[in-house]
Amino acid sequence: MKEAEQRIQAIYEGVKARNPGEVEFHQAVWEVISTLAPVLQRHPEYTEHKIIERLCEPERQIIFRVPWQDDKGEVQINRGFRVGFNSALGPYKGGLRFHPSVLLGTIKFLAFEQTFKNALTGLPIGSGKGGADFDPKGKSDNEIMRFCQSFMTELYRHIGDMTDVPAGDIGVGGREIGYLFGQYKRIVNRYEAGVLTGKNPSWSGALVRKESTGYGAVYFAEEMLKVRGQELAGKRCVVSGSGNVAIYATQKLQQLGAIVVACSDSNGVIYDEQGICLDTVRQIKEVERGRLKEYTNHRPNAEYRHGGDIWDIACDLAFPCATQNELNESHAKKLIANGCFAVTEGANMPCTPEAVDLFHEHGIAYAPGKAANAGGVATSALEMQQNASRDTWSFEYTENRLREIMVNIHKNCHRTAEEFGMPGNYVAGANIVSFRQVADAVMAFGVI
Ligand code: NDP
Numbered sequence: 001m002k003e004a005e006q007r008i009q010a011i012y013e014g015v016k017a018r019n020p021g022e023v024e025f026h027q028a029v030w031e032v033i034s035t036l037a038p039v040l041q042r043h044p045e046y047t048e049h050k051i052i053e054r055l056c057e058p059e060r061q062i063i064f065r066v067p068w069q070d071d072k073g074e075v076q077i078n079r080g081f082r083v084g085f086n087s088a089l090g091p092y093k094g095g096l097r098f099h100p101s102v103l104l105g106t107i108k109f110l111a112f113e114q115t116f117k118n119a120l121t122g123l124p125i126g127s128g129k130g131g132a133d134f135d136p137k138g139k140s141d142n143e144i145m146r147f148c149q150s151f152m153t154e155l156y157r158h159i160g161d162m163t164d165v166p167a168g169d170i171g172v173g174g175r176e177i178g179y180l181f182g183q184y185k186r187i188v189n190r191y192e193a194g195v196l197t198g199k200n201p202s203w204s205g206a207l208v209r210k211e212s213t214g215y216g217a218v219y220f221a222e223e224m225l226k227v228r229g230q231e232l233a234g235k236r237c238v239v240s241g242s243g244n245v246a247i248y249a250t251q252k253l254q255q256l257g258a259i260v261v262a263c264s265d266s267n268g269v270i271y272d273e274q275g276i277c278l279d280t281v282r283q284i285k286e287v288e289r290g291r292l293k294e295y296t297n298h299r300p301n302a303e304y305r306h307g308g309d310i311w312d313i314a315c316d317l318a319f320p321c322a323t324q325n326e327l328n329e330s331h332a333k334k335l336i337a338n339g340c341f342a343v344t345e346g347a348n349m350p351c352t353p354e355a356v357d358l359f360h361e362h363g364i365a366y367a368p369g370k371a372a373n374a375g376g377v378a379t380s381a382l383e384m385q386q387n388a389s390r391d392t393w394s395f396e397y398t399e400n401r402l403r404e405i406m407v408n409i410h411k412n413c414h415r416t417a418e419e420f421g422m423p424g425n426y427v428a429g430a431n432i433v434s435f436r437q438v439a440d441a442v443m444a445f446g447v448i
């Protein structure tokens with residue numbers, strides 16, 4: 001074991017040296033490879049074929065200029081990215097993020113995570129991620145459209161239903177996918193529905209895709225609770241964020257009888273003891289594209305805490321659904337002290353490594369994003385299936401498929417953690433299951 005651990009440490013030092021300054025990428029890589037020593041011990045062929053080293057190097061990284069004109073006619077320049085991380089299991093697959101904080105290292109961390117997440121779904125999809133340092137906040141519909149068109153005018157040559165299939169992520173939802181798809185269709189002169197997912201169901205998108213990440217995370221939480229002889233009904237929940245993932249996690253929690261008492265955006269926190277009114281949140285975020293502080297105009301008994309910390313609010317179950325590293329060690333301490341016993345990541349890498357260590361030390365049920373939020377990309381793969389067969393499935397059928405996929409991911413992670421002597425450690429379980437699957441495919445293809 002010692003030898004395998006030393007080898008992994010050396011690989012990690014190499015990753016840091018080759019990718020200077022990309023701290024989120026380093027964090028994501030370490031989170032995976034630090035759990036793989038027992039696998040290397042069992043499978044010396046993975047070392048011989050340098051599988052970890054190969055999985056840590058993206059297959060391709062594309063960076064491009066995105067010029068566009070704002071409503072005043074002023075020229076704006078953004079930077080666009082698309083990273084194809086691994087295509088052993090299928091075409092590159094993963095979302096696009098539009099947020100001012102986006103750097104190459106952000107996209108690499110997300111694409112790296114996607115490799116393992118996509119493998120966990122059991123569906124034939126490789127991994128990728130893209131986006132731009134564009135800030136959609138405060139932009140008019142026309143500005144968003146012009147930006148998306150310019151972005152796609154470069155991206156189109158790199159994507160395709162057999163090559164690379166983008167979807168949404170932070171700042172990219174149904175509206176943006178519409179503009180992106182329209183521009184792609186116009187440039188290539190073909191209606192290639194399977195080139196993007198997250199499309200509107202009225203024009204070749206899949207039912208349930210919009211809801212799938214949040215719903216899937218709740219299904220995963222439900223399975224974790226079952227193992228502990230518990231259920232969701234009656235549990236007090238806190239869901240950070242108020243975007244796509246947070247909204248539909250909240251919806252499913254409410255459908256299953258849980259009480260969601262708080263949500264947030266990057267400015268503040270809403271605490272509604274009676275339970276969050278989702279219609280109000282959806283009206284503000286999905287229709288008016290406003291700020292969460294407006295919630296109290298509709299629900300005067302609720303409290304808005306400007307700059308507040310959502311993890312201060314006592315809960316049984318926490319669902320970080322906003323962004324990376326939003327829940328740190330001191331937040332974790334607070335949650336545990338307040339009686340929280342399960343943390344399910346709807347976002348990608350929202351908990352810092354120190355927070356995760358605390359959860360494990362305290363026996364908190366902790367579901368890493370690559371397992372718990374895989375329902376989104378899994379339903380994207382179901383959208384690709386529907387597009388390939390020129391078919392449309394019902395909401396109920398698609399939701400059942402999603403549920404089955406989440407139950408299976410939970411089972412595989414849980415069982416593998418036990419098999420490797422780390423019962424209840426979903427991080428190890430998820431990493432080992434998915435790593436083995438990708439590793440075997442990479443080996444089968446030879447050195448390419
Ligand atoms: P949205 O853009 O719909 O919503 C993002 C939410 O998170 C908003 O409430 C936003 O607040 C908040 N947020 C974003 N960045 C920050 C920040 N730096 N600090 C505090 N709050 C922030 O994105 P999604 O809901 O789609 O994505 C949320 C998370 O889920 C991300 O980690 C994403 O990678 C992950 N994910 C998404 C999937 C999907 O299908 N969409 C699938 C799997 C994972 P504000 O409006 O103030 O910016």
Ligand code: 2IT
Nearest residue numbers: 094095167169376377380
């Ligand atoms: O992080 C993710 O899994 C996503 N943003 C969804 C990716 C997808 O291709 O549906």
